[in-house]
Amino acid sequence: MASGCRVRYDLSVTETASSPLPAPQPTRSEASSDRVGSNSALQRSREAFISHWGEMGSSWGVPRSMAEIHALLFIEGRPMNADEIMDRLQISRGNVSTTLRQLADWGIVTRVRQRGDRKDYFEAEQDVWNLLSLIVRARKRRELEPLLAALEDAKSLASAPGDSDDPKAIKAHIARLDSMNDALKRLDRLSDRFIGRGGRGLDVAVRLLASLL
Amino acid sequence: MASGCRVRYDLSVTETASSPLPAPQPTRSEASSDRVGSNSALQRSREAFISHWGEMGSSWGVPRSMAEIHALLFIEGRPMNADEIMDRLQISRGNVSTTLRQLADWGIVTRVRQRGDRKDYFEAEQDVWNLLSLIVRARKRRELEPLLAALEDAKSLASAPGDSDDPKAIKAHIARLDSMNDALKRLDRLSDRFIGRGGRGLDVAVRLLASLL
DNA sequence: ATCTGATTTCAGAAGTTTTTGAAATCTCGG
DNA sequence: CCGAGATTTCAAAAACTTCTGAAATCAGAT
CATH class of the missing domain: 1.10.10.10 (Winged helix-like DNA-binding domain superfamily/Winged helix DNA-binding domain)
Known part of the structure; x- marks a missing residue:
């Protein structure tokens, strides 16, 4: 899904002087052919x-x-x-x-x-469950929550005052928005609990579920 | 996180003849200013x-x-x-x-x-839980599973035959790979159950968890 | 077979995201 | 207050992804 293979670039910074790094450690190899660097x-x-x-x-x-x-x-x-x-x-x-x-x-x-x-x-972070919970938390805030807000908006837009739409169609439309909203809101609340306390919540919940299902 | 606003493009296809579409329906409005199209x-x-x-x-x-x-x-x-x-x-x-x-x-x-x-x-698909389960299923197969396989590889790479690495370091490294592997594997198995039966599993599990936590 | 309209394909164009690198800024020690 | 090194910033470049549209392919009707 992509290649890679960047070129080396100049390490020297701003000032003219040479920066005498402790020994510029040879680079890693990208994929095949030439190998450099520590290859243990x-x-x-x-x-x-x-x-x-x-x-x-x-x-x-x-x-x-x-x-x-x-x-x-x-x-x-x-x-x-x-x-x-x-x-x-x-x-x-x-x-x-x-x-x-x-x-x-x-x-x-x-x-x-x-x-x-x-x-x-x-x-x-070295604790993987903590790591996952941090990721979930971040994405939830940045993406799920705004979307939920937007769904509310869409819903209120649909039930605007006097307009020419078929009431049946409006009802069906709102039902669709609601079902989406419900599902996502449930996931949202659920993730709140999951990440409630430093990732341990996620761990516990997952074990719990694994045994229940 | 991006704008939008594409230009209209020619609808006519291959043959020279004019394709007399039933009335080229005016375009939707992108965001603000001019509004066209049905705006109910x-x-x-x-x-x-x-x-x-x-x-x-x-x-x-x-x-x-x-x-x-x-x-x-x-x-x-x-x-x-x-x-x-x-x-x-x-x-x-x-x-x-x-x-x-x-x-x-x-x-x-x-x-x-x-x-x-x-x-x-x-x-x-109109059933949202079904939809979510289809999405989970697809991503799991395309992304989670390959990653798990890769982690296994990395693990076996680390315990290669005679080499010059500190055994302590190797142990710590393998422990890290394992903790990642365990967590992801658990999510993986869990999602299997979730999506086990047409999305209903997901629904049930979520309700269950919501009440337990 | 041939014709006709629908669908797929794919090379190039357009657009978006990511990365670079050099200048600006910061920060601490003297 | 100055100097040296560390970090941040950001405009421009590179890389990558997505989109377009015309040509090729396909499929049913005749």
């Missing part, structure tokens, strides 16, 4: 995880690089700074900065301070 | 529903026009043919054809035959 089994497994997570993200409307950054932080399980992320994923500084801020807004990633280091470090 | 309360309400549904779709990775076509069929609640859809939504024949096929593949829309009419008509 562990590293290759991480790479696989990252790219599959990125893939999944992009089919769910999450920018690939956002999903990849998150995957990297999750799978490394330790705080990383922007430079490390840039090097590892081969994406630009601006992109990393913007994306980290968004992930932090969603609450999926936390900014941590490293003693005696001016850089910002970031680490990902 | 009912019509405006439908329009609102369609565009909000389209909006939502596009933030979930569904092409706007696909979401709109589905919304139109759902809210009209009757079989419609390609020409009606083109006129109403102002989208091209090719787009309509391709999209209808996809919706039909997902099972969200059904092709129905109208006696004595060579055209194909399409109608949308």
Whole structure:
């Protein structure tokens, strides 16, 4: 569903001076042919995880690089700074900065301070149920709730004052809006409970259901 | 999150002859300013529903026009043919054809035959829980399952034969993959039950949970 | 077979989203 | 207050997705 394969870009920043990074770590390989970088089994497994997570993200409307950054932080399980992320994923500084801020807004990633280091470090939520609940919460707020509001609007629009529509048709129309509204509202309320307390709710509910069905 | 406002396009097809359509129905209005077309309360309400549904779709990775076509069929609640859809939504024949096929593949829309009419008509699933279960089913197959397989791969990659990685690190890494895998697998199995029987399962489960939590 | 209207296909156009990278801004230490 | 490094911003570029429309294909009627 897409290829990939970006080109390397210049790392030097603003000032003219050369920034003597501790040893510019060779890049990862993208897919086949040439391999560079540390290619231990562990590293290759991480790479696989990252790219599959990125893939999944992009089919769910999450920018690939956002999903990849998150995957990297999750799978490394330790705080990383922007430079490390840039090097590892081969994406630009601006992109990393913007994306980290968004992930932090969603609450999926936390900014941590490293003693005696001016850089910002970031680490990902490690509890998967917590992670899922954060995602659900964010999408619910950004997408489900506005849609519910819109459905209410559509409903009130339909029952406007004097007009020339067939009352039968109006009734059927409103019934359709209502059934959609009901279903989504139920999911909405349900997700409230699910995410009620730090993801544990989701976990519990899922176990519960699994046994009941 | 986007504008819209496409231009009208030529309706005439292949042959040179003029296709005398029964009266090219004026176009809908996009948002504000000029209004054309039938503007009854009912019509405006439908329009609102369609565009909000389209909006939502596009933030979930569904092409706007696909979401709109589905919304139109759902809210009209009757079989419609390609020409009606083109006129109403102002989208091209090719787009309509391709999209209808996809919706039909997902099972969200059904092709129905109208006696004595060579055209194909399409109608949308009217039961919302059924609809949701069809959507869940499709996404599960197309996205969740491949991801689960990929996680398994990543896991086996990590425990490859003789290599230089710290055994501690490998253990931690595998634990992470496992926790992700477990959570997603549980969701996966759960959705199986949910959609087990034509959407009713989903409905029942949701009611059940709502009362339990 | 042929004709006619409906449908599908697909290359290119249009539109949208994502990414880049360099300049602006911020922040801390001295 | 200045300098050095870190971060943010944002206009422009690249990449990707979706859409168009004309030509090809298909299918029923004659």
